[in-house]
Amino acid sequence: EVLLVESGGGLVQPGGSLRLSCAASGFTFSNYDMSWVRQAPGKGLEWVSGITSGRGYAYYADSVEGRFTISRDNAKNTLYLEMNSLNAEDTGVYYCACAAFSGNWYFMGSDYWGKGTLATISS
Numbered sequence: 001e002v003l004l005v006e007s008g009g010g011l012v013q014p015g016g017s018l019r020l021s022c023a024a025s026g027f028t029f030s031n032y033d034m035s036w037v038r039q040a041p042g043k044g045l046e047w048v049s050g051i052t053s054g055r056g057y058a059y060y061a062d063s064v065e066g067r068f069t070i071s072r073d074n075a076k077n078t079l080y081l082e083m084n085s086l087n088a089e090d091t092g093v094y095y096c097a098c099a100a101f102s103g104n105w106y107f108m109g110s111d112y113w114g115k116g117t118l119a120t121i122s123s
Helices: none
Strands: 003-007 010-012 018-025 034-039 045-051 058-060 068-073 078-083 092-102 104-107 117-121
Touching: 003 092, 018 034, 018 092, 018 117, 034 078, 034 104, 045 068, 045 078, 045 092, 058 068
Parallel strands: 010 117
Antiparallel strands: 003 018, 018 078, 034 045, 034 092, 045 058, 068 078, 092 104, 092 117
């Protein structure tokens, strides 16, 4: 059974930082490109960042470029998202998901998504 479990969300003040983690099991994590996707309250899904398998090339949405860092530890089957200089617009549920990269990100079915972790940026 594929399982993706996010953690690390919480309440943080503007300008603060959070580090999200996504623990993967039930598949060969190192073989898969991975992404973080978020959903702000009342809005649709927004791709945030992705990292390829193999060489681990990282990609970012313009809205987070320079503030967020994606990484992976294949030995621990874990995906990370370091988020700095947070602002209210970063508030939302953050999901990790398997997504193949081929110029664009192609997401797999719902079985390959986690249930999300909530990050709230507020003073």
